Amino acid sequence: MFGLMQDRPLLISSIIEHAARHHGDSEIVSRTLEGPVHRYGYRDAHRRARQLANALTALGVQQGDRVATLAWNGYRHFELYFAVSGMGAVLHTINPRLFPEQIRWIAEHAQDRVLCFDACFLPLIEQLAPLLTSVQHFVVLADAVPESSKIKGLVAYEILLAAADSGFDWPQLDERTAASLCYTSGTTGNPKGVLYSHRSTLLHAYGIALPDTLNVSARDSVLPVVPMFHANAWGLAYAAPMVGAKLVLPGKDLDGASLHTLIEAEGVTVSAGVPTVWLGLLTHVARNGLSFSHMRRTVIGGAACPPAMLREFRDRHQCEVLHAWGMTETSPLGTGCTLKFKHLGLDQDTIEAVRLKQGRVPFGVDIKIVDDDGNELPWDGVRYGHLMVRGLWVIQRYFGADQDAVDADGWFATGDVATIDADGYLRITDRSKDVIKSGGEWISSVDLENLAMAYPQVREAACIGWPHPKWDERPLLVVVARDGELDKAGLLAFLAGQVAKWWVPDDVVVLDELPHTATGKLQKTRLRELLAGYRLPGT
């Protein structure tokens, strides 16, 4: 027997309709590439999204077609989000920081039909255009086509919109319809596409707006520093209009000074980004004796939040750090770190220890940790294992793949290693491929790297498992010295004071620099190649 409630599909078009109708004058504020700030309300954004849907229809875009973007966070990008998915096509957000060859590979794999890009990427697109076999239309997100342009048939976004009617009835799609596509920037192999549905996107937006995750309301002014090409700005591009929050889009300048000016001018209450961005912001703020008038929360994900950063936000700025974990394959929110009733009234140190974990799942996501044989491990906050995730907004299969990315029970292997404590709080300790297996025990490369980087002479550190005849692997520490000087024995003694004896690396190798990917991730596979032929002492 079925219930007798309304069976309406969960559609992305409903979000912008809701925002336009119930929060029509709530603002979207964008810093444009040209410099000035652009501001309008959700009602205007909805009107322009409908014009855009008509314009794309006129270009021949049909349901299921991929429309790609190469753009910073701004209002036109926001309009593309709702027009493309709303009309039943697939929004494909491409990371412009990738190498041109990777961008070409991704656009070809996705078979993008239209490519929309910020004017600053014109040189890049000119270089790529002849190689993009599926793209039929190039659209520059600007008032007019730059005179210098060499791209045949390039059209300007505003010219397209000006010619389009604002009447457009959003189709009542099946909620499982594909809505957007985002490729992971893996450290190995080709990128893989994650194809979100309308349903997964809406459930994720509900999930991240909850008080226990990002806690987004109509009283917030939300600044996603995280780009709209990184898993839909962590879902904030949907959650903000869903709840009618003011949305502040920072454009391309993410330096401390630019961000602080925007945060203060727009009364930003909550922001979201990776630790690197906040480091730049905090440095600028400290150097210039500045403060935050309204910003009381900041979401930190993408990498672990250093304790010093959490303390600086908390003690100097009364700003709560919301530590989060996720990945493109999880839409991206997997966990967020907020407290429970049982924590209220505990001392600051205990609370800080909780807050430095990556947090717990909202309803809709489940996690577990397993050993190498797939056996579930206990939640004691100590034992660590491979992190598995499943849920309403977790991947089933990569775009174009011929088999599922999950096991028979729906568990997706994240490639992370983690502990989970009795209250369900996750702590990421390593990547599965980087964890060091010594004599059957696991050693966290991340923990050793973090400790090593606290040693004054160390600028950057990587810890990798190196072959050992007796122990299978032993930790090898590879560092870049801060001023060319490094006292290896002193560094090892420093570590020995803080970890179990068998965790202390067998050796330290000093390099001038460490290899990184285009997005700044440490490339340990490349590092292993660079060290080919090295042998641990005594082996």
Add this chain to the structure above:
Amino acid sequence: MFGLMQDRPLLISSIIEHAARHHGDSEIVSRTLEGPVHRYGYRDAHRRARQLANALTALGVQQGDRVATLAWNGYRHFELYFAVSGMGAVLHTINPRLFPEQIRWIAEHAQDRVLCFDACFLPLIEQLAPLLTSVQHFVVLADAVPESSKIKGLVAYEILLAAADSGFDWPQLDERTAASLCYTSGTTGNPKGVLYSHRSTLLHAYGIALPDTLNVSARDSVLPVVPMFHANAWGLAYAAPMVGAKLVLPGKDLDGASLHTLIEAEGVTVSAGVPTVWLGLLTHVARNGLSFSHMRRTVIGGAACPPAMLREFRDRHQCEVLHAWGMTETSPLGTGCTLKFKHLGLDQDTIEAVRLKQGRVPFGVDIKIVDDDGNELPWDGVRYGHLMVRGLWVIQRYFGADQDAVDADGWFATGDVATIDADGYLRITDRSKDVIKSGGEWISSVDLENLAMAYPQVREAACIGWPHPKWDERPLLVVVARDGELDKAGLLAFLAGQVAKWWVPDDVVVLDELPHTATGKLQKTRLRELLAGYRLPGT
């Protein structure tokens, strides 16, 4: 093209599984009928719900069968919520305050197969049992069957559970499966059943937990004073375990002293109920010079919150009143009154005026107001019309009905009359059948009643439209005098100072008492019958 995310059903069993796994020791605290407080965690509740599912299976309960409850808010009622819906049967919560004949009618209409009831309802059930033709099993929610019982085959809940295994795999149902059934206690005609689905229940739980509605988190201790037989305690019976909040269930004693003791003992942070209950609580608190240590929010629905109540909570207790509107047909949350970014920093009077409205819709619900011909009216906060609602957790059709309860576009006529302002805030001004239509203009009976009740000599007031040869209808005020004395001219002059001249009632009739339904609602149809033959002055 479909997305490639996991397509998992939205099931009520997932809520209790999530709560048990991620908030296993978060407490459910119940004041029992026997007196003592019972406490355990979500992990225990899940184990007992699985035992109950096995026990009900052993009784022959199958998917789609209705299992009825007549019970106050308590842990066994909570277990029934998850066991019955979780196993694919339908939880039918009956309001024990209805007249016995109404209860019989409802149970027969629903064709309930099992009836579970609190021991305090034994006399009622003994009276009804012979008349309930579909009920095969009667279960008393107690350790043992009372010796005095005259019901054949009556079994005790705890005996059933003790015999049942705790291993039970929740079936992976279609999310549109019926989960629970609740009858409206209409003021006219037979009650009508609203049949919620797993999907509508889960989406509603996400919706009410949002910061802009009831704002429920794992840091809350939630006290639903609103009964679990009133639209699932306004959804809190699902939202609390969904977010891992502590849940405090007050049993049958809802007087001020009982509630205050429980609120303080259990660190309640947020409560929910109707104005009458809060009046009792505030009176007790004021008389005894008490306060609230942790309660910072209270949700008021079911009837409009009097301004004085909002002020007393705010000024004496630093407790925010969350005004809400909804009905059984809307699961029930339609709107909740929280502020927007634009309101921050405004003066207290302006904010109070907003807070006294019933609020705005969360994403998932839409509203409009229409005139008698169905034309949508503007959102100016002044014009009022029939309130229509539609959305993800709004009714499509009543249980057993052969046609939809909504129009072709999904709009459900609420029977309320309301204004909506430019920011989407709803203000209920009347019931559609009670609004007074005088010379083509509408007059709010509720507004006139509220004003009249502020007149010192008036204890209760009802305002109805009475036939008039020229104006079609004119307002007639019917009052109960506080001490037998009433100065009619003084009352009319008092009103004339506060409303437009044509709103002033044509006459005042004094009665000893006004007719009410079993649930305490004013019965204006009965009032009209009592006044049969009355004519307005000059007609």
